[in-house]
Amino acid sequence: MEMKVFFCFSFFVLLSVTSLARSQVVKPGHDQIKEFHFHIYWLQNNPEQEWQALTLKEKIVDEVHNGNFTVVCDGITNEILPTINEDEVPGFNVQPIGPHSCGSFETWVPRESYAKFLSFILLNRGDLTIFIHPLGNNEIDDHTIHASWLGQSYPLDLSPLSAVGGDDPQYPELGLGYNAM
């Protein structure tokens, strides 16, 4: 009888440990989220919002230039981050793109800069919506149950996203996030 209880108990321990291990693999070799995207949204037919988005983008670039935090968005060049592969930096999207239903630009944020960047964006976003999602191993989860919004949320088109893979690795040359030593 006792043996039976013991086996039953061991079985449940094993089951919960393996499911825990599976659910915690964020990227191969990583059990925590170490990189995020902050997508700055703006209504692409609204010149006032476009101006706000361009101004916010310039402020972000200035902060990176001055070494206040390291994030990557349109406008970051080799002059600012010497090792970066400029060809990989996405542009300022004047129309909906991928899952995003309005104008947007992506800002890649490694965990080393997360708190400073979040503080900056909370104080500087104005009326603009910010969509924050992790770079994990399931694009659908990353953009839904693991995502957060500053300001009003917008509908996403999930059809371009994968449930069995995450976003491609970005900027390993910076040695931050998943590529930190």
Ligand SMILES: *[C@@H]1O[C@H](CO)[C@@H](O)[C@H](O)[C@H]1NC(C)=O
């Ligand atoms: C960067 O940080 C310094 C020191 O906190 C601050 O004075 C400055 O305004 C910040 N922004 C820029 C763009 O340098």
